[in-house]
Amino acid sequence: MAHERAGTVALPEDLVDVAQLITAYYTRTPDVSDPNQRVAFGTSGHRGSSLDTAFNEGHILATTQAIVEYRASQGITGPLFIGRDTHALSEPAWTTALEVLAANDVTVLVDSGDRYTPTPAVSHAILRYNTSGSSAKADGIVVTPSHNPPRDGGFKYNPPHGGPADSDVTTIIANRANELLEGGLAGVKRVSLAAALNSSVDKYDFLGTYVDDLPNIVDLDAIRAAGIRIGADPLGGASVDYWDAIAERHNLDLTVVNPLVDATFRFMTLDTDGKIRMDCSSPNAMASLIDSRTAYDIATGNDADADRHGIVTPDGALMNPNHYLAVAIDYLFGHRPSWSPATRVGKTLVSSSMIDRVVAGLGRQLLEVPVGFKWFVPGLSNGDLGFGGEESAGASFLRTDGRVWTTDKDGIIMALLASEIAAVTGVTPSQRYAEFEAKYGSPSYARIDAPASREEKAVLAKLSPEQVTATELAGEKIIDTLTSAPGNGAPIGGLKVTTENAWFAARPSGTEDVYKIYAESYLGATHLAQVQAAAKDVVSQALNKS
DSSP: OOOTTTTSBOOGGGSOOHHHHHHHHHHOOOOTTSGGGSOOEETTEEEEEGGGTSSOHHHHHHHHHHHHHHHHHTTOOSOEEEEEOSSTTHHHHHHHHHHHHHHTTOOEEEETTSOOOOHHHHHHHHHHHHTTTOSSOOEEEEEOOTTOOTTEEEEEEEOTTSSOOOHHHHHHHHHHHHHHHHTTTTTOOOOOHHHHHHHTEEEEOHHHHHHHHGGGTSOHHHHHHHTOOEEEEOTTSTTHHHHHHHHHHTTOOEEESOOOOOTTOTTSBOOTTSSOOOOTTOTTTTHHHHHTGGGOSEEEEEOTTSOSEEEEETTTEEOOHHHHHHHHHHHHTTSOTTSOTTOEEEEETTSOTHHHHHHHHHTOOEEEEOSSGGGGHHHHHHTSEEEEEETTTEEEEOOTTSOOOOSSOOHHHHHHHHHHHHHHHSSOHHHHHHHHHHHHOOOEEEEEEEEOOHHHHHHHHTOOGGGOOOOEETTEEOOEEEEEOTTTOOEEEEEEEEOSSEEEEEEEOSSSSEEEEEEEESSOHHHHHHHHHHHHHHHHHHHHHO
């Protein structure tokens, strides 16, 4: 059920006390015996709030020292690119990280304008450096909790491949960080911020380098020639300066809808649960931009670190992320003649099966992987994947010449691509998706949560297909039961069940006592509800038989 104030502008009582948040960052000490206060990397780094003693100075001191030791063990001796978003805890954590990196003699490259840096700009910088011919490889850190509420902080590590660190790497880093916390941080090296800035910290033009390179990934000439009117809403995040620069440097008819940066994010409309959340895939969080959609040919939003995108059209309002992924794939593989005929399409297994049908129609091969953008890194790096996307509105794709652009999600290029599609084809992405529905059918897709204990979640994460005894799902014969991804054989950390016209996937939440059910049906919303109900029964039976 949606909160009664979902989609309405935040009120004073909804706002975080920034001073309290930052004071807690410096004054609260994590209790490592409490699982909720340990360093724990999810699919996008360590996240938490200082008010819960889950994201405090101790966590960042320990995690940064662990990253230093990891990179040394791997022979990574080049500079470390570091960026931060606009969350209140990002700058304190960024400062703490600089103090530890400098004490360990790591050369750090920070934004030359002392401003905010989107995740894709950090990935772009790492790859650019590592293809410049230097034998010493670079890596990076992004201080961001992505679209999380204003009370949260986040800390991500990107190895030399430029994308999110995989679980093997983050497990090493998290384990060492927790050892350091248990030891009272005795193994952490640290200097003052002044000493760090005067010794190991250099400047890098993240914005200029990224923005100047955009014509090699998106057809900005076509957008300009067609006079596409763009409204870009940074949602108070790190892309705010980038959209201004894109408009100016490339002479686009582009308006930054809301250039305000405020760590309370007081200008946001409340998300579905009544919280402030910079989720550009949520109609409630994007309500203000949706209301102004007729002023633009294409309107777009980004989350706080700009690794996600939201596409708003005059005719279709906010597009479902799955719908836009399908349109983007169809367009790119028809308008990038320099890409190899063997280039494949990557998607996560909880993304819409509409993508499967579109890819089949293109005559291309699909690579279906577990949840997490890290699975696309190898394919984007070597050009095997022209596109990698996930249902949560994160994607990236190759340059027009078929070389790698980023190996992390890039919400800026995905937003610009929507304008290229409108400019070149004469129809909006939502109009193009309507053509898919006429050709392939109209699926109903949703994600819900179901309660599960910590023990049940652990069992669900390690299920085998043999533990599922059901033969039917919502009146249809079960065709396949998967606990590993068909594209690469990697464990999915859950279960996926498919029928002729529907599927569901169940995965345990990493932060709550629930498991997530993703489901889709081509037989309508009523059948989707039946699939969701049946999914709970299938999972319950499997858990009880384990």
